[in-house]
Amino acid sequence: MxxxxxxxxxxxxxxxxxxxxxxxxxxxxxxxxxxxxxxxxxxxxxxxxxxxxxxxxxxxxxxxxxxxxxxxxxxxxxxxxxxxxxxxxxxxxxxxxxxxxxxxxxxxxxxxxxxxxxxxxxxxxxxRERATQSALGRPLVGDSPVFRRLLSQVGRVAGRDVAVLLRGETGTGKEMIASLIHVHSARNRAPIVRFNCAAIPAELAEAELFGFARGAFTGAVGAHRGFFAQADGGTLVLDEIGDLPLAIQAKVLRALQEGEIQPLGTTKPEKVDVRVIACTHKDLLAEIEGGRFRADLYYRLAVVDLVVPPLRERMDDIVALAETFRERYAARFDLDRPGRECDRVTFTDAALDELRRRPWPGNVRELENVIARALALSDGGSIDAADLFPDVGGRAAPSTAAPGLRAQVDAFERDLVARTLGSAGGNQSEAARRLGVTRTTLIDKMKRFGLAK
Structure with missing residues (x-):
């Protein structure tokens, strides 16, 4: 049973x-x-x-x-x-x-x-997990209640052709959830196209999203299909939508409302059939109050609003995620090749305990980077806590003496900084404001406590 x-x-x-x-x-x-x-x-x-x-x-x-x-x-x-x-x-x-x-x-x-x-x-x-892994090309790891709840919501909304807003801290896996929605939708045979709204200057965003005709501006020696046109029939993922310039927000709104775009240098609009999934780590309602984001675009995007949970709310998934990353990077670095003289790469109990203890302000992305670094420096065999986190110290048995006042204060301060960074979505300026310190002071403390990336 x-x-x-x-x-x-x-x-x-x-x-x-x-x-x-x-x-x-x-x-x-x-x-x-x-x-x-x-x-x-x-x-x-x-x-x-x-x-x-x-x-x-x-x-x-x-x-x-x-x-x-x-x-x-x-x-x-x-x-x-x-x-x-x-x-x-x-x-x-x-x-x-x-x-x-x-x-x-x-x-x-x-x-x-x-x-x-x-x-x-x-x-x-x-x-379902095997089918999803086959479609995504990578495993979908997590069995914690909060992650299962998210997957259940994804399962419901994927087949319904509506816009989706994915909210969550940096590094939580919003792009993977966007891919999951696409592969379980009726559009899964058409392309999924991604555009990072924060990665391109404002003056180029319109041309990249909507395209342009030859001669539309200096340097436009040929026509270019924008991201909306490339995603026609499929899904367009707008990552970091909160960083999209206001002037471009109005044009995106029109594309969503009318189902049409007008490339730069053209006189006629083009019809497009695109499902939009927007991702953000920002509080868009606060951005609206601050005049930095259009309310009408927000409500057009947030037909379904899903929250991707931070890793600290998925503590039951940490070991499974760590093992998945261990297998991935052991294979990439050729550490588990049959016939090698050293032992297969494994985590010690102390390493797993330390992984569970950490606050993970950088979420799943930070966890993956920690595992990748440890295996990149490994010759095989056991991975201990000190291999994962140099600040833990050497492999010698820890002292049984109670930690001194300075050590206890440092531990408290490190945890406070990490938790505040996590609740601020990794935004250093916002975290500094909440802690009542300058951003420079916060960065110094992040470096001191090994939280800087």
Missing amino acids: LEGSLILVCDDEPAVRFTVREALVSAGHRVVEAASAEDGLAHLADVDVVVSDLVMGGMSGLDFVRRVRELERDLPVILLTARGSERIAVEAMKAGAHDYLAKPFAIDELRLVVARAAELATLRRRA
Whole structure:
């Protein structure tokens, strides 16, 4: 039996919820309860199996099953009812229920049905992960509740042809999530094109996005198809959308509203069919208040607004991510080649503990860089904490003496700086403002504590 699954128990009778919870917890599962179908809908993205009563106040169990099928089509639902007729059972299965139990049910039968449903959910999830990895060309790593919730949201929105705004700190993986939306959309046979709004001067942004005709300006010796035209039929990812100049924001808004662009030096607009996914680490509502971002463009982009969580909220994923990066860079640096004299590259327990302890203001990108650096300098064998973080010190056993006042103050200050940088999305000026110091002072402290990149 598969143990450790998270089960949603949805029933308006407390006594029934108690009985089901005790039966499943004693079998090694975790349980979250809901007193109504409406309350249960809020938990769907987090759970592996649903056990629901058929007859409840408000939304019925059958309507609940239909709604689950719309939101989480692969989530198994087991219905409980005192009305054990064959007609009700058939109706429940037609609605999409995984299985059906009549009250009073045997505890062993409940455990068995839930275990089979949990195993099916796991198999479906692994199949989706393999398909996603094949489409993306890289693994999609993460099983923490907050990351699974994000993937569930992505699964819902990918097939719906609307604009998406991805918000999150620098290094969280917003571009990967954009790719995931594209590969699971109906546009996945067309190109996905990326434009970094912060990487190009304002005077060139219009030409790059919308294209230009030959002779449109000095140096335009030939026509150029802009990024909107290149993405026609597919997806255009606008990275760092908060850095797009105001004058260009108006033209992007028109492209989204009218579905047309006008290249520089031309007199006629061109129709384009593009899905836009915008990414930002900035607070766009604050940018709107400051007059730096158009409110009408924000609402056009944020039809669906998804937040990519920082690594500090995905602590359960750190070891899996670290192992993925270890395998990637061990292969790249030829450290795991069969027949080599040294041992296969592995992490020590101390190294893994240190990885879990760090605040990771640079998020997944910082974690990858730390692993890549350690393996680039490795000859194989064990990777210890000191190999990952030189500030940890040598490999000698740590002293058992209590740290002195200076060391404790430094540790507190380092953690405070790291957390403030993380909450500010890596923006040094904003972090300095929150800490009440100058940006120069902040940079000095980042260098001192090994936080500068």
